[in-house]
Amino acid sequence: MTTTSVDHSPPAAPPADPGPRRPGPGVGAGAGALNLLNGGFMLAWALITTLPLLWAIVSSFKTNTEFLSDPWGLPATLRFDNFVRAWSTANIGQYFVNSVIVVLISVPLTMLLGAMAAYVLARYDFPGNRAVYFGFVGGMIFPVFLALVPLFFVVRNLQNVPLFGEFLGLNSYLSLALVYAAFSLPFTVFFLTAFFRTQPTSIAEAAIMDGCSHFGLFFRVMLPMAKPGLISIGLFNVLGHWNQYILPVVLMNDPEKKVLAQGLASLAISQGYRGDWTALFAGLVIALLPVLIVYILFQKQVQAGLTAGVLK
């Protein structure tokens, strides 16, 4: 469809519906209609994205009968007790805390291990450097499913480790965090290696000249300089770990140790949730609202963090 020549109607442009002609400079009438149509598409998708979420939020304040009989209506009164039931009776509170604990361990661990490996791989020449690098990066294309069965047994057998065994094994926060970290390493290393390479060598040399050790150089000079990269990949890992499903399903069977996404799903699909839908939806809201709020507050960083993966 043309925009400059308003006189001949564009051939083969089905959505061009000649509306009221208000030709502006370089703007055709067909264009106006098309703007409208496109705007409509955009709005429709926005609705498709938000409606289910809004519905979940509204439903979480209803009674079970309201939920069943009037899916579109607003609740007669706001049932905050749904949230109480979800938090305590349905154990969502415990799941929430579990998720927080695991992520608090796993993300710093991932960042530290990832940065250490990436830094060495990016900036030090040594035999086997390439092999180690590709060993890490190759992990990105391996499906996690292939590892599930042996992983289950590796983690289970960790309970036999002298001294540390009682903190490890199945149903252990530390084990799960270690597994998260391990499976996040390929991408983290890949991303941070690229990042460390871009940093100027001169500063590193100067620091060493000043008597900085290799360790000091890393912790006092290089890490602070890599902050933007660390933030991006950190956000990526926080969301990835917070939202993990398959790993905890396999490694955390104890109902007291389930993480939020997993606990919510098991409420929804399996053992006797007792048809208490609105408490389930309250749980759903507890799971989705905090992340949505964090996202809205930091949307630029989060978007950058999540897409950085593919752009890098």
Place this chain on the structure above:
Amino acid sequence: MTKISSEWSRRNFLRGALATGTLVLPGSSVLIGCATSGGGQEQTEGEATEDNPLGVPTDATLEVYIFNGGFGDAYATDVHQPMYKEKYPNAKIDHNAEVDIAGALQSRFVAGNPPDFVNDSGDGQIPLGQLVSDKQLYDLTDMYDAPSWDDPSVKVRDTLVPGAVESGVFGDAPYVMHMALTVYGLWYNKTLFDENGWTAPTTWDEMTALCGEIKKAGIAPWTYQGVHARYMNWPLLTMAAKLGGPEILTAIDNLEPGAWGHEAVRESANALASLKKNGYILQGTEGMDHIQAQGAWSEGKAAFLPCGSWLESEQADVTPENFEIAFMPEPLLSQDSAMPAETLRAQAGEPYIVPAQAKNPRGGLEYMRVMLSQEGARGFTEKVSSLTVVKGAADGIELPPGLTSAQQGLQAAGDDVLTWMYPTWYKDMENPGINSHTGELMAGRISVDEWVAGCEAEAKKVREDDSITKYTR
């Protein structure tokens, strides 16, 4: 920590090192097994006397694992363990409540040092069939043949309802003790029925007529657990057996070719499939799951629902005030049926096992005998609100209305109790296998002939798979 330092040894170190090294590789687990002992731990046994028929070592420790799920573990700590301790004051009970049985115990089975008594249940259940075929379970025959706790002249097996011992038989011997008794049938809201002057139908013709009336009243006559359509398989097989006799269930369990094509089974399938054709099933049922369908039933959207007697406690939180849950056995398909109208399906469940390599297996057996005593069973019913396999143990106990009506149904049935085993023996055959065919049948997407063919194919698949251990009864 302290435990580790006292048990510290080269062997532990080796085991730990092997475990931490990447190692679950079959070869390494062999090594771990070897490192612990020559194979299994040493078993202790006491002398069998009249007072101690199972030969329990009276001063040995008994290590007990109870699944800490819906039933909790109070029935063990408050009822059974005091009874055991009273009889053997020198024995020590090492009680463990565990939510993830496989997570806690699987490695101990592999290593050959399992506990003495396990309630193998819940999400983390170690599959019983697998334990049997890996020779990990202790034969319970001695326990069932021992004199009962309350009356030495009666064997334990004779104090139980029909089918209770058989439910734990795998091949040649009983390996699993099932304590809870689940009664299966149809459930309805008695208040609603009384208000409308409806009575529970005893024949299928009455059922069809009543469905018409219920529909006129603006309620869907039936619903079932939707995508978990095997719930509908229960009335299907029960009605078939009531019509054609319990032998047809034996044939199905024994994977006999043509068992699913028996005339009575077809007739029963036809009857239930007609519910859909007549519009007697709650709209959308086939797209629901059990939570959704049972919830809709509790909300009064449908009148009849097939389920087991756990339904009442499962729905407790969402059952409205004036909703009186009531039980009825499935109606008879024909006047000249092989079994009376009161016949129902009752299945023993909640599995308890004694590991073959336990240190104190006789103590484990004795603990089972304690559970199966009148006092032990009453305590179980009181603590967990479930019937037990022990005859008469629930008499006179105050139970919630649904369970009361189920117990009355059970009493009325007498010895006409049906049970079938194939879902226990061949888990995958029932679900997803039969489950999906029955789902198609109930949704009206396939004919009865196609359903029969599908079920026969599932049976054939198990029959011809050499890697599956077969059982018969």
Place this chain on the structure above:
Amino acid sequence: MSVTDVTPRSDARSTPRRPRPGPALQHGKAGFVLAFLAVPVAVYGLFVLSPYVQAIYISLTDWSGLTASQTFIGFDNYVRLFDDDQFWVALKNNVILMLVVPVVTLALGLFFASMINVGRRGRSGIEGVRGSKVYRIVYFFPLVLSMAVIGVLFKYVFAPTEAGGIFNGLLGLVGLDGLAQPWLGDPRFAFWCVVVVMIWAFVGFYVVLFSAAMQSIPKDIYEAALLDGSSRFTTFRHVTLPLVWDTVQVGWVYMAIQAMDGFALVHIMLGISGGPSRAGDVLGVALYRSAFNSYRFGYASAIGVVLLVLTLIISVLFMRAARRERVEL
């Protein structure tokens, strides 16, 4: 300005080489390198590499996980797998996820991204449609949610009206009552519900991804196209698409790999058996079921190996396609 100059690309191929360390950095290097690599490599080796290697061995045994020993049975598990109709159902669904989901998601992503960035021809020239900023935020919502949470949500969206679902009701609102179905209870539709949800979940990601790429295309190019009289579609075809093509390709591989994992959605929306008539099964769920429900660890590992092969095939195909593309350009 030449086209290559504006390509917003900084993927692996163009990352800078490792800087040559000067002599100062050589001092005391070995100990440091070892110290820094030891823990990450150990953790990675223990939890990631060793399971992958072991899985391949376990797939050649009949291990149930309950015994200390197991029999080496060669390729029996694979033979059994290829004889299993259910495996083919799951494999077919995985292939659908790999092909259909990326095509639709990337197409929608490209469309919305071009709308947001260059979708409107207003008085001041090329700009995004009204509300672009809000759309960019809103479209991304599903990306921050767990797939498990999304699965639970849509299990109820697609539920029958009688169980509180809203999708059939929505169809009614727009006059399409006739299309109402027990979506998750019908083998013809159940899996496609999962496909739709996956697309719903990922479109926003590509909107943001492609937006970033498009924003680095100078507006002058569009102004020039405008003056030339090219239509929006022509502009998109000849200006936008070539400039973001690299990103599209990378995005495709990423999406195909993401889509391999339908586990959370299928497990939650359709159940462990893969839904009605098991028609919505995927390999991930089949693996999980065989391993942790049926304790057939050898068989499950064989499914894992098939998944690996599938992933490798996609990666190789796309890498080759991408290379040919560059040669042609």
